[in-house]
Amino acid sequence: MGKSQKKTGKGRLDKYYKLAKEQGYRARSAFKLIQLNKKYNFLESARCCIDLCAAPGGWLQVASKYMPVNSVIIGVDLVPIKPIPRVVTFASDITTPQCRNLIRAEVKDWKADVVLHDGAPNVGTAWIQDAYGQSELVLMSLKLAVEFLVKGGTFVTKVFRSADYNNLIWVFNQLFGKVEATKPPSSRNVSAEIFVVCREFLAPKFIDPKFLDPKHVFKDLSASIPDGSDKLARAHNAEANVFQPEKKRRKRDGYEDGNYTLFKSIPVSELIHSTDPISVLGSANKITFQTDEEKEWLKFEITSGDVKANCDDLKVLGKGDFKALIKWRLALREELGLDVKRKDTEDATETVEIIEEADEEQMIQDELERSNAENVARAKRDRRRANEIRNKTIQRMQLQMTAPMDIGLELQDASLGGQDDFFDLQGAEKGMRKRGGVSNLIGTEGVLSQESDVDNDSDNASDEEILDSEEEREKKTRGLENELDGMYDSYRSRLRERDAKYKVREGREKNKEREAWSGIKKNDSSDEEDSDAEGGGWEEMERAKGHNDNSSSSGDSDDEPEGPKTSTKKRSLPTTGSSRDSKRARLLTKLKEPIPSGSQASKVWFSQDIFAGISDDVKDIEHEVREEQDVEMVDVEDKTVDIEEENTDTDWDDDEDDFEVVPQVGEDVDMWDVANADEDALKQAHIKKHGLTTAEAVTLAQQLVNREKTKTQLINDGFNRYSLNAKDGLPSWFLDDETKHYKPNIPVTKEAIAALRAKQRALDARPIKKIAEAKARKKYKAAQKLEKAMKKAEGVNDTSDMSEREKASQIEKLMRKGLSKGKPKKEVKLVVAKGVHKGVKGRPKGVKGRYAMVDSRMKKEVRAKKRTEKANKKRKRA
Numbered sequence: 001m002g003k004s005q006k007k008t009g010k011g012r013l014d015k016y017y018k019l020a021k022e023q024g025y026r027a028r029s030a031f032k033l034i035q036l037n038k039k040y041n042f043l044e045s046a047r048c049c050i051d052l053c054a055a056p057g058g059w060l061q062v063a064s065k066y067m068p069v070n071s072v073i074i075g076v077d078l079v080p081i082k083p084i085p086r087v088v089t090f091a092s093d094i095t096t097p098q099c100r101n102l103i104r105a106e107v108k109d110w111k112a113d114v115v116l117h118d119g120a121p122n123v124g125t126a127w128i129q130d131a132y133g134q135s136e137l138v139l140m141s142l143k144l145a146v147e148f149l150v151k152g153g154t155f156v157t158k159v160f161r162s163a164d165y166n167n168l169i170w171v172f173n174q175l176f177g178k179v180e181a182t183k184p185p186s187s188r189n190v191s192a193e194i195f196v197v198c199r200e201f202l203a204p205k206f207i208d209p210k211f212l213d214p215k216h217v218f219k220d221l222s223a224s225i226p227d228g229s230d231k232l233a234r235a236h237n238a239e240a241n242v243f244q245p246e247k248k249r250r251k252r253d254g255y256e257d258g259n260y261t262l263f264k265s266i267p268v269s270e271l272i273h274s275t276d277p278i279s280v281l282g283s284a285n286k287i288t289f290q291t292d293e294e295k296e297w298l299k300f301e302i303t304s305g306d307v308k309a310n311c312d313d314l315k316v317l318g319k320g321d322f323k324a325l326i327k328w329r330l331a332l333r334e335e336l337g338l339d340v341k342r343k344d345t346e347d348a349t350e351t352v353e354i355i356e357e358a359d360e361e362q363m364i365q366d367e368l369e370r371s372n373a374e375n376v377a378r379a380k381r382d383r384r385r386a387n388e389i390r391n392k393t394i395q396r397m398q399l400q401m402t403a404p405m406d407i408g409l410e411l412q413d414a415s416l417g418g419q420d421d422f423f424d425l426q427g428a429e430k431g432m433r434k435r436g437g438v439s440n441l442i443g444t445e446g447v448l449s450q451e452s453d454v455d456n457d458s459d460n461a462s463d464e465e466i467l468d469s470e471e472e473r474e475k476k477t478r479g480l481e482n483e484l485d486g487m488y489d490s491y492r493s494r495l496r497e498r499d500a501k502y503k504v505r506e507g508r509e510k511n512k513e514r515e516a517w518s519g520i521k522k523n524d525s526s527d528e529e530d531s532d533a534e535g536g537g538w539e540e541m542e543r544a545k546g547h548n549d550n551s552s553s554s555g556d557s558d559d560e561p562e563g564p565k566t567s568t569k570k571r572s573l574p575t576t577g578s579s580r581d582s583k584r585a586r587l588l589t590k591l592k593e594p595i596p597s598g599s600q601a602s603k604v605w606f607s608q609d610i611f612a613g614i615s616d617d618v619k620d621i622e623h624e625v626r627e628e629q630d631v632e633m634v635d636v637e638d639k640t641v642d643i644e645e646e647n648t649d650t651d652w653d654d655d656e657d658d659f660e661v662v663p664q665v666g667e668d669v670d671m672w673d674v675a676n677a678d679e680d681a682l683k684q685a686h687i688k689k690h691g692l693t694t695a696e697a698v699t700l701a702q703q704l705v706n707r708e709k710t711k712t713q714l715i716n717d718g719f720n721r722y723s724l725n726a727k728d729g730l731p732s733w734f735l736d737d738e739t740k741h742y743k744p745n746i747p748v749t750k751e752a753i754a755a756l757r758a759k760q761r762a763l764d765a766r767p768i769k770k771i772a773e774a775k776a777r778k779k780y781k782a783a784q785k786l787e788k789a790m791k792k793a794e795g796v797n798d799t800s801d802m803s804e805r806e807k808a809s810q811i812e813k814l815m816r817k818g819l820s821k822g823k824p825k826k827e828v829k830l831v832v833a834k835g836v837h838k839g840v841k842g843r844p845k846g847v848k849g850r851y852a853m854v855d856s857r858m859k860k861e862v863r864a865k866k867r868t869e870k871a872n873k874k875r876k877r878a
């Protein structure tokens with residue numbers, strides 16, 4: 001298949017159109033006949049040719065060109081054809097007997113060797129109609145062909161690939177020895193036309209008129225079934241009228257005997273009493289109510305206005321209307337007792353005998369069915385719910401929010417430590433129960449004995465009872481929240497493990513935290529260790545998991561404060577009296593210094609001139625932090641414990657977010673975010689180094705410079721609804737999300753974006769390092785050359801052997817040489833040895849001046865040579 005061709009406009013004016021113009025053919029279709037003849041050679045040997053549907057005469061021109069001189073060529077068309085030398089033409093309809101007579105008069109007792117038909121009905125309405133019209137036309141042309149063709153003659157016709165195509169081919173095969181369908185290249189791909197070349201006409205003495213009768217040839221398959229076929233076909237058509245009323249069907253089998261009108265009305269009783277109401281409805285146009293009885297039916301309530309209207313014209317009804325009519329018929333039959341009677345007669349004998357028994361059985365049966373149905377519905381509901389959960393889990397997995405536990409896949413990643421989806425409360429609850437119940441997690445119950453574990457496992461009912469109390473529920477909820485927090489931490493760590501960027505970001509955040517603490521450190525060195533405790537989020541979690549596993553023997557519950565915040569710490573406490581624990585205990589005593597309360601911390605913090613000093617301190621702090629980082633990572637575990645111990649009496653929040661580190665006692669602490677101040681300092685350092693990099697920053701800067709805004713205004717803008725949010729007690733996952741999305745939207749100006757772009761362009765315009773280096777090298781060499789020349793000139797000047805004139809000319813020469821850029825390189829034209837230059841010896845054609853023949857192999861060889869030379873040099877040096 002070639003390229004698709006345009007159907008309209010200039011697309012029609014393709015190469016065959018142009019060729020036809022060039023060669024003087026009246027239509028581009030001439031090439032179709034040329035190509036068909038090229039393939040089958042039927043014109044060269046033909047002495048007589050009849051072209052049916054020949055206007056404007058393209059095919060006639062071809063026939064006259066390819067057929068021998070003195071041959072007879074006759075062209076017929078509905079429209080007159082302009083005269084063509086050696087061709088007889090007349091206007092006539094090929095489907096009429098007059099046309100036949102005209103041809104007969106022309107050919108006399110001759111027979112045609114070739115009959116051509118390229119007809120297309122001049123309808124152009126709907127594709128189905130066109131196709132059918134075409135098929136009918138083909139059959140008409142065949143009728144003429146079989147009358148005028150000589151035995152062994154050729155009939156060429158155009159057929160549309162439609163439903164009738166196969167029927168036509170079947171008929172052709174009955175009358176010709178060879179039948180081939182072909183599509184010449186000049187026929188457009190978008191056209192459904194195909195050309196059938198029928199050769200070796202059999203010229204039978206008797207041809208069944210049915211072969212040439214469209215009524216028979218294009219009859220529906222169902223209609224052609226023998227034995228009462230007409231009836232069957234009619235029934236089929238009638239059914240189709242009812243079931244697919246929208247699909248209008250052609251009446252190809254004509255009208256039924258004795259009925260030569262299109263319109264058919266039937267009495268309504270025929271429909272009501274008929275055993276095949278569908279056929280009745282399908283074959284009639286109207287249903288009438290004429291007899292008194294029928295008129296009575298009109299008064300029935302069921303005979304609505306719609307029914308009456310439907311009966312008036314069946315041919316305009318849709319499927320729904322027919323359904324309504326059939327329903328109405330059934331209702332009427334019941335009303336008239338036609339259906340009930342039959343039921344009575346069928347069932348009478350049995351019903352009477354088993355009526356009582358049936359009642360009881362029926363009840364049991366009903367009950368069974370009802371319970372079965374309920375079970376099925378329940379099972380279905382459960383299945384649906386399970387599916388929903390599964391889908392949700394899969395979705396979360398895709399979002400990387402959960403591990404593949406709930407969907408039946410085994411958890412592989414040990415680092416996940418058996419954590420379920422962190423939003424899955426149910427799962428968390430289950431997990432906790434497995435590990436000894438909520439109370440164990442919270443730690444208020446103290447050490448849960450193994451017995452209680454057993455109890456939990458064995459007797460869930462009693463467990464539920466205990467949990468039913470209000471207090472227990474509260475604990476349970478808090479425990480779940482803690483569990484969720486832990487899970488979120490583990491999720492973050494998973495992210496961190498996978499995502500390098502996340503690692504960097506988090507590292508940066510951690511540094512910030514430390515920097516914030518270092519600010520306090522400066523004044524109070526004891527706080528240094530406190531700050532370390534804040535870095536223990538993930539590690540704590542890990543430890544917590546480890547300890548949880550051994551939770552059955554967890555100790556010292558008495559010392560621990562109640563509440564969710566401390567419960568996490570509880571998990572991080574050592575559970576056995578190992579040497580490590582004793583070390584921790586030692587550390588505990590060492591560090592028993594008062595931890596600054598929120599107000600103290602803020603006092604210390606605000607006592608500094610953070611806005612002036614912080615930026616200067618940042619680098620030092622960074623350095624300090626970096627130095628200490630490794631040590632801190634090692635010690636963090638112990639320090640966490642210390643701090644926890646120290647803070648058993650305080651309302652200390654162990655969350656790793658820095659805004660929670662400083663207890664929020666006064667409102668002022670809330671209003672002024674310490675972390676933000678620090679962030680500002682960092683940003684300042686960044687701006688100093690890289691300049692303003694965001695459109696928002698440039699906008700603000702421009703506003704300041706243009707005095708559109710004052711510094712105070714900007715500071716005031718900073719106190720917006722986003723800055724005053726209470727973050728107290730919110731889960732970390734929520735806060736993380738907030739920091740990502742819940743922030744003010746600072747407007748940017750076009751000018752700011754333009755300025756940033758200009759900056760970027762200037763950056764892009766800078767030469768790359770290598771070029772800059774090469775330029776610098778060149779400059780350096782030139783300077784050296786000049787210096788050398790100057791030295792020589794001085795030497796010349798100092799000699800006493802030369803006259804002043806000689807000296808001057810010599811110095812001039814030297815200076816010229818020193819300033820010169822060296823000999824200009826002679827241009828060598830590179831000729832690639834391929835194409836016309838391939839294998840050329842000597843100067844290639846058309847190349848003037850210096851040249852060098854190159855090829856890809858040479859390039860590679862030269863490079864390899866250079867490489868080896870370089871390597872050899874290095875080796876020698878070593």
Ligand SMILES: C[S@@+](CC[C@H](N)C(=O)[O-])C[C@H]1O[C@@H](n2cnc3c(N)ncnc32)[C@H](O)[C@@H]1O
Nearest residue numbers: 053055056057058059077078093094118119120
């Ligand atoms: C595609 S054109 C033929 C082009 C012709 N082969 C040529 O090369 O110039 C189809 C022709 O069929 C003609 N035609 C359609 N129905 C016809 C009919 N019933 N009797 C005669 N000609 C008919 C149309 O008038 C039209 O000119």
